[in-house]
Amino acid sequence: MPHSAFAQIIAVGAYVVCLWVIVRCLYNLKMAIASRTWILVEGFVLDAHVAFFRNWGGEDHYLPNVRNRYIVGGRTYISTRMKYPIFDDLSFREATQAIENVRVGSIVDAYYDPTKPSRSVLVCGNIGSNIELLFMSFVPPFLFFVLFTAEV
Numbered sequence: 001m002p003h004s005a006f007a008q009i010i011a012v013g014a015y016v017v018c019l020w021v022i023v024r025c026l027y028n029l030k031m032a033i034a035s036r037t038w039i040l041v042e043g044f045v046l047d048a049h050v051a052f053f054r055n056w057g058g059e060d061h062y063l064p065n066v067r068n069r070y071i072v073g074g075r076t077y078i079s080t081r082m083k084y085p086i087f088d089d090l091s092f093r094e095a096t097q098a099i100e101n102v103r104v105g106s107i108v109d110a111y112y113d114p115t116k117p118s119r120s121v122l123v124c125g126n127i128g129s130n131i132e133l134l135f136m137s138f139v140p141p142f143l144f145f146v147l148f149t150a151e152v
Contacts, residue, residue, distance in 0.1 A: 035124035043068035043110030062095035
């Protein structure tokens with residue numbers, strides 16, 4: 001008996017979402033690796049706090065947020081990106097610990113992209129969470145493939 005059209009639509013939708021996550025993860029992995037070669041410059045901390053958001057499932061998430069200013073070639077840039085993960089699932093305690101040594105008005109190391117100076121990070125080369133999520137993103141498409149190509 002063939003799968004219902006509704007089930008196939010749901011499977012295709014889920015597959016598209018998984019592919020989107022994979023593409024985003026690959027981009028962030030590429031940027032994390034590229035940031036290892038970016039140029040070090042002094043950044044000035046304008047703000048540091050823990051940002052809160054609730055996902056679609058109603059789960060609470062926290063992200064360390066550091067807004068800093070840096071100067072490249074006489075131009076001033078402002079950045080809020082600490083590093084290049086796709087998602088960080090941090091508890092409030094973990095997010096707070098990530099910025100506990102960052103004080104407003106202090107000087108921090110910032111790494112900027114020489115091909116696009118407006119792009120910078122405070123932590124360069126972070127690939128761990130990107131690889132983990134990339135690996136996990138391949139599981140659902142594989143399961144959908146197995147589920148919908150199997151003889152019923």
